[in-house]
Amino acid sequence: MRYLTAGESHGPQLTTILEGIPSGLPLTAAEINEELSRRQKGHGRGRRMQIEKDQAIINSGVRHGYTLGSPITLAVENRDFKHWTKIMGAEPLEEDSDEVKRQITRPRPGHADLNGAIKYNHRDMRNVLERSSARETTVRVAAGAVAKQLLKELGIKVGGHVIEIGGVVAEQLSFESLEDLQERTEASPVRCLDETAGKKMMHAIDEAKEKGDSIGGIVEVIVEGMPVGVGSYVHYDRKLDAKLAAAIMSINAFKGAEIGIGFEAAHKPGSLVHDEILWNEEDGYTRRTNNAGGLEGGMTTGMPIVVRGVMKPIPTLYKPLQSIDIDSKEPFQASIERSDSCAVPAASVVAEAVVAWELAAAIVEQFGVDNMERIKENIERHNRQAREF
Template structure:
């Protein structure tokens, strides 16, 4: 499976083309719109979320509520485009046009502006920031929604929640099911399972906003129902944890990833890290603990996947940092684009999407999948086989 996204933050629309889904899989626009709506929520979001009410248009690959096996094209309109038609239009401009005079020459620290301008030779850094914007994650969530639909039909379910924002850490004192995590996190403005921590997180976000600053945090994605042995140990580029790690850090502003107890493993003995194996007629092979987050040797263990990602504070600040004008080389305060003071809750939804895509892709690669009915049958047989191994 693979997908390609295109579109700029203030362009007319965002598009993604998905390839590799089996034919005959049920799919509707509601499946995708639900995820797009979730991405737009969260305490700390900026004015852009009040402008854009993201919904998807499916232009290919679906007929009468089911996939055809051909590429699926998803389109999300940018409602704000009407205010940017001259600045972002495709037609050439006259040399003295106001839009040329308004070019951006002051790269913002923490963004792709300067590096991208140097790499591609752009003297107007809007050419960089429009594509490097987190607005692109809209269609990544749309792609992930299709992957989540496939996984759910195979008995694999995903949830996410926020475990930390701005140094405020959530306490999780009990084991919760996927459905419980989904219900509690959806009801929280910061997608946190700890109500007391939720209130403190919102205060931290408001405080950062009032100071013209931003804060980051940590999100966790949990997946239940993955069969044992998805992925591979035989080549580095087929290891599932490697693919998941790459997917997480590919999200805008994400700078770290860990599985299970993650970096804490560096401070423990081996006996405190590895998960002992058990077997029963009812469940087959299980682990007595899940410190490694459901992954060993680049493959799933059958235990829940536990993946965390670290999001840095958004670099667009209302008390901007110093920068250097690429034309005059003079020091200036970095230019300001509309921004959020904290996008961690929304980023949890994006993390779900990219994890879902990698898991669905790994399953489609491993099992016969031209038809959804065939894939479902093979997955069911495989689960029985691994239980009796």
């Protein structure tokens, strides 16, 4: 399975083409729209999220509520485009038009602006920022919604939550089931299980906003029901933990990824890190703990997958940071048109989406023929063999 995305932040629409989704998967726009709406919520989001009420249009690959096995094209319109038709139009502009004169020559620190402008030789940095914007994560969430639907059909559940924002750490992280986690985090404006910490997080976001600043945080994705042995140890590019880390790191503003206890393993002796192996007639092999986050040797252990990602504070600030105008070479104080002060809750939905995609792709690669029925049969056979091993 693979997917491409296309589209600029203020262009007419964002598009994704999904290749290799098996046939026979129940899919409607409603499932995708639910995920799109989850991405738009969250304390700390700015005006753009009120303008855009994202809705997916399925342009190919689905008929009468089921996937066909052919490429699936999903589009999400940018409602704001009507105000940008000239600036973002595909047709050439007159040499001395206002739009030509209104070029962006001031790179914002923390963004792709300067490096992208040098690399692609753009004197107008709008040509960079329109595509490097996290608006693109909209269609990654749409792709992830399809992957989640595939996993759900196989009894594999995906959940996600925020565990830290601006230095406020969630302490109460226990939940009864992924449904319980989903219900409680959905009710939290910062997607946090710990209500007390959640309130402090909101306060921290408001405080950052008042100061014209921004804050980042940590999100966690949990996946239950993955069969054992998905991924491989035989080659670097088949290791599932590496693919998950790359997926997390590919989200805008994500600067680190952890699997299981992750960086904490550096401070502990091996005897407190590795998960002891148990066996019983009913379940076969299990683990006493899950410090490995469901992955050993690049493969699933059958325990829940636990992946964390750290998001830096949003780089566009009301509080100005120094930069250099690329035309005049004069320093200036970079400040903004509009920005969120914290997008960690939204980013946790993006993290769920990219993790779901990698896991669905690994399942299809390992158990896939081209239709859902056969994949289900193959997984059942595999699970039986693993239990009896």
